[in-house]
Amino acid sequence: MRPRHWAGSNKASAMTPSYRLKLIYGGLLATVSLAACQQHAAPSTTAAATPSVAASQAVAQTPKPIRTNPDFGGVTTQHVEVTATGPTLEAAVDNAIRMAIEEVNGKQVSGGTAQFATGVSASSGGQSADVSSSAYANWVASATSGAVSHFQLLSQKQVNTPTSTDEESLKANQGASWNKGNVDASASANASGGDASANVAEGVKGSWDQHQGAAQVDYQGKHTEYASQWEVRIGADVATYREAASAKLTRVVVAQPQVQGATFQVGDNTIPADSIASDIQSKIAEALTQTHRFTVLDRTADAQINQEIGLIQSGNATPSDTARLGQQLATDLIVIPTINRFEYVRHEQALRMANRTLVSYSGGGEVSFRVVNAATGQLVMSQSFNYAFPSTEPTTMGVSVDGNKLASDMMDAMDRSIITSILQSTYPLSVLQLQGRNVVINQGGDAVQEGATYQAVNLGKPIVDPQSGQSLGPMETPCCSVQIDRVTPNLSYGHIVEDNVHMDASFTPGSMELRKQIAMNTPSSTTASARSEQHAKPHATAKSKETPSTNDSNW
Template sequence: MKNWITWVILSAALVACGDKKEESVKVDSDKPNLTGTPDVGKVEQVEVKTTGTGLTPSAAVSEALKSAVMQVNGTAVDASSASVNISAKATAQLDVQSKNGSDSVKATEVVNSQAFAESVVTQSNGVVSTFKVDKLTPPKSNGGVYVVDITAKIAKFKAPADAGKIKIVVAPIKSTQQSFNIGGRNVPAHEVLEPIRQQIIESLTKTGRFTVLDRDFDSDIESELMMIGSGQTSQNDLAKLNQALSADVIWVGAVNSLSYDRMARQLKTSDRELVSYSGKWSITQRLVNLTTRQVMLSDTFKGDFPTVSPTTLGASINEKTSVANVQVEVVKKATESIMQKTFPISVVSLDGEAVVLSQGEGAVVEGGQYKLVKLGKEMKDPQTGQSLGNIETECCEVIVNRVTEKMSYGQLINVKVKLEGIEPGVLQLRGKVQAKPAEPSPQAAATGDKPKAKSSAPAEKTSAPVAAEKPKDKDW
């Protein structure tokens, strides 16, 4: 009796072990993520049930498989492609063995066999991972059709998580001019404008807030996709076809003006020239909703080229540096405007007065001092019902001491509100704080003494030469 009880207990224990479900692994949100593999999407298997009809068993099975592939991967799949005709070889013998379906008993026997299912899976080269005929219904009368119900697992491409972000295309910048006058030389427009476009693509990509779509290397991408479509790769890769993303918004830019003029006059009393340089630039950007064509954002950026006063000392400019400075300024202003409109910089972590900001490179600079506001109640227009934004209360300032690609770190100063209990995102950045001149100490103010100026670092060198004295009127 005692041995029998022991045997029952052991049996129950073994059954419990066998039925024990795998415990889910708890993830501590405070611990770093050490498995940050880039998400480029993957091919997964999707189970689907479909029905096909045909004059023969083979035609019915082929139609059912075609329907399964198109149901999983979309109706955009070409009906003549290999991905929807994977059963042609596997079902060829079916019609032979069943005498084109006239022997319905044999047809049912073949399609229900393990060998037939394995043949379909093998010859699909990865498109189908499992296959089963649930039911084969013969024609009810002469000239009727076979009806087949199947269950299959079909390869499907799962898009990366980034595909859920706002998808943006940066279009080439437009200009009515073929070239620009830069210091007396005509520089081709694409040499000036294309670097701006490429830098905006790079800048928006680094923010991590957009899925930036490529439109420059279409031919190279199509070449790779053709390899898949022609069967040179595993047919499991067929699920990658027809997966291109379309844009949600398009960035467009246009040059209003851009010229850096060289002006020269010959002196009357000598063979020398009086040379000077000056110029302006103006570029407009727009963010357009692709579907509705609504203009979501429109800005015009303006600036001046360094002015070189009239001189006879052989003044010259550095054309590449002058253009590069404009390019950098346009990219900086464009990115800041887009991010402020779509994703304002916010405090995502607050530990005392140490903070982490939601954006990094391209959004803030190391050593920069910025104003922060605390968001309050949302206000709505009583006439339209549209949101007017949130009430903002001056909070503090933040000095950025470290910048990474997607985040930045800083220290709060001049805090005017209570920081306890503030949730991530409630504190938002509102522009850079301009440096204020040092105020005199109380003692200096009492005595009337002016504060001594601190020694400053040497002034940055500029490409513009120092202007010489203007010539006298008699030289003209």
């Protein structure tokens, strides 16, 4: 047989025309079939991939919100798993539920939960409850007033637990002993009766020699009594209250200002002292709240708060809201204002010759405040402010003064001074961003005045007093003047006034702070509106004087 050659061109030349046609036809069919399969498969692949690609693009293109929702706290749940024992299965579950609540919310529970143990047997009608049933889980949520939800019995078993144990022990030692001796004894007796007589004689003679070795006794005994108990492990979602982030700030209570009298005479108005005190209290609390540096607690709303607590305890609120009970915050600091003087007195002098009366006004106010540590009673800050009203010249033109307007202006100025003093000792105005000469300040609201100019300092290394060991704060180097251009509720925007100030390119946020106010574009001071019967006199500007403060830099 002639061998066949299939390599290279010899393969093609060896094929017959009919065989070559079959190969070509088969190749065409295979190509057409493969193309058809790809056409049918392509749409399904594209359809399956399109949603995932679109979803990923949508996620990538969705920007994160710049401003988050306000956080006021609220009720949430925490999942815990607890193991407990009890003489019965129901008692073991009861103990486990108590432990779960205490683990999340502490040992102080609501009144409904405290009565939970007696409710177990009552709910089951004296019969053994099926603690693994969904009905029992629903009953647990009801019996705990919503404190426990999604209850689940994970495991249960009977175990022998020791109830009492008695222990005995005895230790004694005895040395070797030797006992030996001799005995030699005799006895006789005579007896007679009539013609008969008897004589008896006995004797004992011998010796003994006894040896006993050393002995040691060591005895220990233990007796334990056991009782059969149930051991269960449960899983439960326990309702708990989540505090708002602002609750972690320093907590402050503004006390009702102390006053020296029942009324204040301001101009032509007699104003009740309680009204002035209440206004000062609310203005200080409002200004401290706007700083966003403190959590201000309102003690004037205790009646309304107690009403809401009563609503929860009555059972008319959502069961899970019982976690809100016992969440009232205690304060860290108490601000105690004192109104030492508050007057604008009318002076009259009769002119006998002209039968007319000279009228003038003079006066001012003095407000001091103390900041006390509520836990220790420590006085951490004390300062007072004097405020002088403009005196009017004596006139016979029928001068009158709006006392309410003067009182309002003076309270605004005093409150602003108090807030500025507290902030300066705790959270000074700080520069967060520096771009060229433009600055962004970390404070807004009423604590910063638009158009005002503040002295700025650069902060250096902290200094520690070698005598007391306390930190005196960082070293301060005068820098420049910063003028406030725009004030928002949380931030302020301004610029460096001087042209020749050169700052480092790598500015560290907080390395520059603002100190006392040195100038204002638009003076906002208290004015006395003294109006004549025929014309109105120009408003006079009042001057505010501050006395040196006593501050603790570490509070």
